[in-house]
Amino acid sequence: xxxxxxxxxxxxxxxxxxxxxxxxxxxxxxxxxxxxxxxxxxxxxxxxxxxxxxxxxxxxxxxxxxxxxxxxxxxxxxxxxxxxxxxxxxxxxxxxxxxxxxxxxxxxxxxxxxxxxxxxxxxxxxxxxxxxxxxxxxxxxxxxxxxxxxxxxxxxxxxxxxxxxxxxxxxxxxxxxxxxxxxxxxxxxxxxxxxxxxxxxxxxxxxxxxxxxxxxxxxxxxxxxxxxxxxxxxxxxxxxxxxxxxxxxxxxxxxxxxxxxxxxxxxxxxxxxxxxxxxxxxxxxxxxxxxxxxxxxxxxxxxxxxxxxxxxxxxxxxxx
Ligand code: GDP
Numbered sequence: 024x025x026x027x028x029x030x031x032x033x034x035x036x037x038x039x040x041x042x043x044x045x046x047x048x049x050x051x052x053x054x055x056x057x058x059x060x061x062x063x064x065x066x067x068x069x070x071x072x073x074x075x076x077x078x079x080x081x082x083x084x085x086x087x088x089x090x091x092x093x094x095x096x097x098x099x100x101x102x103x104x105x106x107x108x109x110x111x112x113x114x115x116x117x118x119x120x121x122x123x124x125x126x127x128x129x130x131x132x133x134x135x136x137x138x139x140x141x142x143x144x145x146x147x148x149x150x151x152x153x154x155x156x157x158x159x160x161x162x163x164x165x166x167x168x169x170x171x172x173x174x175x176x177x178x179x180x181x182x183x184x185x186x187x188x189x190x191x192x193x194x195x196x197x198x199x200x201x202x203x204x205x206x207x208x209x210x211x212x213x214x215x216x217x218x219x220x221x222x223x224x225x226x227x228x229x230x231x232x233x234x235x236x237x238x239x240x241x242x243x244x245x246x247x248x249x250x251x252x253x254x255x256x257x258x259x260x261x262x263x264x265x266x267x268x269x270x271x272x273x274x275x276x277x278x279x280x281x282x283x284x285x286x287x288x289x290x291x292x293x294x295x296x297x298x299x300x301x302x303x304x305x306x307x308x309x310x311x312x313x314x315x316x317x318x319x320x321x322x323x324x325x326x327x328x329x330x331x332x333x334x335x336x337x338x339x340x341x342x343x
Contacts, residue, residue, distance in 0.1 A: 024082050024125075024250060026051050031080035033114045034087025035059045039129065039187075041194045042242040043084055056080055065110040075117035083118050083126040084245060085111070088163070090131070091196065092203040093156055093226070093294050100159035107163035115170050119180055126182040127249050128171045130164040130257060132234075132298050133157040134186065142234075142301035145186070145256050154295045172255050185248055188261035188300050192238030192319065193326035205235065208272055209324055212281040222284040223276075226291035229269035234261050234299045237319035240312040247310045261300035262312050278320045 024030065030052055034040040036059045047055060056078040057063065063070035065087050088107040096103060111128070118126045135143045136151030153161045171182035195206040202210070208225065215223045244260040252258050272285050
């Protein structure tokens with residue numbers, strides 16, 4: 024990828040899409056196409072075909088598709104699955120038709136079996152049943168990977184797939200309905216601190232464990248694998264220690280300055296008991312995350328404060 028290569032970030036308005044565009048612009052990549060607001064509607068095959076025909080991207084980062092936290096996955100499975108199937112199919116098909124040099128498809132760690140051995144290695148994919156709270160979304164992401172692999176086998180396309188850890192950061196979805204655990208708890212604890220509430224509800228038992236990756240580190244990992252990785256198997260993008268939900272909630276309370284009590288609501292789902300990626304392959308290639316979790320949380324909260332994101336600003340559109 025050169026500074027004058029034509030690059031398209033499919034899903035430029037998502038959490039990862041924004042971080043990638045920001046990074047590519049900062050590094051002097053001059054020829055970025057389909058940058059929002061001029062991105063086509065990726066669920067519309069005609070718009071996608073027309074866009075590829077005119078823009079002729081050489082490199083594609085596919086980070087498009089609706090996504091959301093555990094509640095969004097439970098209440099909107101049909102929308103999430105359909106959207107991801109459509110955008111995956113449309114973009115991958117046109118990338119083949121218009122001879123894209125390399126495409127990186129970003130899938131999701133939800134695609135691992137619910138009880139995959141932890142940390143999860145790439146060869147555990149498709150070895151067992153999915154977590155029911157997000158199986159529809161997870162299947163759409165698996166289909167995207169397998170479609171890339173099918174094009175690779177039939178036509179020799181350089182379409183690679185990566186699976187990121189749970190990402191968070193500036194531009195996240197801070198809504199209580201759509202967001203993942205970090206932005207949602209930040210929103211809730213911020214409100215509780217502002218209004219002097221004595222307790223904050225945290226969903227589930229607090230015992231599930233998750234690996235969290237700062238969005239700018241994830242964008243860095245995406246660029247790294249776009250340059251360096253080649254192969255039919257997805258590659259995990261992680262490398263951080265996992266934390267229990269209780270631990271991350273306590274850390275968020277500290278960053279936000281909330282001193283009240285945390286109450287765990289066990290009537291809400293826990294989701295997967297543990298989700299940690301085995302990133303041995305990536306780390307062996309020489310990449311590692313560079314932002315300590317505490318700093319990443321502070322940056323995210325500062326962004327939230329600067330933008331005063333309201334709790335009802337739902338934009339279920341974040342990948343990963
Ligand atoms: P997951 O990694 O796909 O399960 O997605 P989430 O980030 O939505 O949830 C991770 C874990 O955090 C689950 O066990 C949730 O029950 C728990 N959790 C606790 N409080 C919240 C909250 O306010 N919002 C979300 N989304 N999850 C929460």
